[in-house]
Amino acid sequence: MGPVVQGFFDTPTHTISYLVHDPATRIAAIIDPVLDFTPRNARISTQSADALLAAAAKQGLDVRYVLETHAHADHLSAAHHIREKTGAPVVIGTHITQVQKIFAPLFAAEDVTPDGAAFDILLAEGDTLPLGSFSIEALHTPGHTPACLTYVIGDAAFVGDTLFMPDYGTARADFPGGDARTLYQSIQRILSLPSKTRIFVGHDYPPADRSDAAWETTVADERTNNVHVKQGISEDDFVAMREARDKTLEAPLLILPSLQVNIRAGQLPPAAAGEPAFLRLPINRI
Numbered sequence: 001m002g003p004v005v006q007g008f009f010d011t012p013t014h015t016i017s018y019l020v021h022d023p024a025t026r027i028a029a030i031i032d033p034v035l036d037f038t039p040r041n042a043r044i045s046t047q048s049a050d051a052l053l054a055a056a057a058k059q060g061l062d063v064r065y066v067l068e069t070h071a072h073a074d075h076l077s078a079a080h081h082i083r084e085k086t087g088a089p090v091v092i093g094t095h096i097t098q099v100q101k102i103f104a105p106l107f108a109a110e111d112v113t114p115d116g117a118a119f120d121i122l123l124a125e126g127d128t129l130p131l132g133s134f135s136i137e138a139l140h141t142p143g144h145t146p147a148c149l150t151y152v153i154g155d156a157a158f159v160g161d162t163l164f165m166p167d168y169g170t171a172r173a174d175f176p177g178g179d180a181r182t183l184y185q186s187i188q189r190i191l192s193l194p195s196k197t198r199i200f201v202g203h204d205y206p207p208a209d210r211s212d213a214a215w216e217t218t219v220a221d222e223r224t225n226n227v228h229v230k231q232g233i234s235e236d237d238f239v240a241m242r243e244a245r246d247k248t249l250e251a252p253l254l255i256l257p258s259l260q261v262n263i264r265a266g267q268l269p270p271a272a273a274g275e276p277a278f279l280r281l282p283i284n285r286i
Contacts, residue, residue: 003020003022003134003155003156004020004023005019005020005156005198006019006020006055007200007215007216008051008052008055009204010036010048012036013074013203013254014074014203014205014213015032015072015074015075015202016032016202016203016213016215017034017048018031019052019055020158021056021059021061021131022131022132022133024132024133025062025133026060026062026132028056028064029063029066029088029131029136029153030056030065030082030088031066031068031069031151031158032067032069032077032158032160033049033066033082034048034049034075034078035048035076035077035081036049037075037076037254037257039253039254039257042257042279044268049078049081053082053085063082063088064131065089066088066089067151068091068092069148069149069150069158069159069160069161069202070092070093070096070144070145070147070148070160071092071096071099071103071262071263072161072258072262073175073254073258073259073262074203074253074254074258075254076261076262076266077258077261077265077266078266079265080264081266083265083266089120090119090120090121090265090266091121091122092116092265093123093124093138093140093147093148093149094116094122094124094147095140095146096116096122096263097114097115098146098147099145099146099263100112100115100263102176102177103259106259106282106285106286107259107260107269107282111269112263118264119265120265123138125138126138134154139151139152139190141159141162141187142177142179142182142183143171143178143179143180143184143185143186144160144161144171144175144178144183145177146177148160150162150186150190155196155197155198156197156198156199157193157197157200158200158202159190159199159201159202160201161203162183162186162187163187163199163226163229164201164204164205165201165204165215166217167207167210167225168205168207169226169227169228170183170187170226170228170229170238170242172242172245172249173243173246174243174247174249180242180246181235183242184229184235184239187229190219190222191223193219194219195218195220195223196218196219196220198216199217199219199222228241255286256280256282261279
C-alpha cells in the first residue's frame, strides 16, 4: 500500500496542494500550500492553508514537513504559516539559491541571502527524508525553474509544475533559469519511474472538453497520452513546440507578489516595528 494522498484544489490559482500521510504511523507532509491573496486590494488570508491543517487534525495526523516543489510564480506560498502552526520545517531543493540570486535583486530584497537560509531543509538529487514507514526521495527535475524537485513517496510522485494532466501537457520553460530542453530531459526521468507510479500534478487547467479539475494520473498514462511528451515525440520536436508556445504566454497574474514571498519560504517582506508589510512592484522589469 502506498501513502494516502488528498488533493486540495485552489480555484483562483488552479493550484493543487497535497496532504500526504503514512496510514501506519499517521505521519504526514503538506506539499505546496497556498496563501490566499486578492490582487485587487492586496489582502491575504490563510483560509486555504488552514483547511489543510484542519484536515490533518481531523484525521489525527502529525505534520512533519512542508514540501515545496519550487519557488512558485503563480501563487503565494503558505509554507511559513504551516511552519508557525506545526513546527514542521520547510523543505525545498538546493538550487533555490539560483532562484534567489536571480530574483532577490529584482525586489531589492536585502534580507534574502542567496544561500537558501530562509528554508529549513535543502534537498539535493537523491536525498531522502523519512515519512513514517516511507521515504521522501528528491529527484531534481529542472526546466520549468532551476530548482524544481519531484518528491517520490512510495508509489506516488509529486511533480509540481513539470508535468500536467495528459490532456494539458507540460509546464512553460521561459522563466529566468528555465530551459525547454532541460525540461524534456527531466520529464523523461519522471516517465522512467515504474508505470503504475501515481503522478500528482501541481496545477490543472481543464481544456475545453473537460469541465472538472483533475490532478492524479500515472506514469503509464503520461507516457501514452500526454499531448506534449507522449511516446514518439522527440526532444527536438518538444523543444520547438515548447519554445513557440511559451512566446505566446503572458506572465502569470501573481508573479510579482508570489516570487518575492516565495523566495522567503512564504514569509512577507520584513516591516518596521508597528508598520505594515509592503510588496514591491518593479516597473518594466519582466
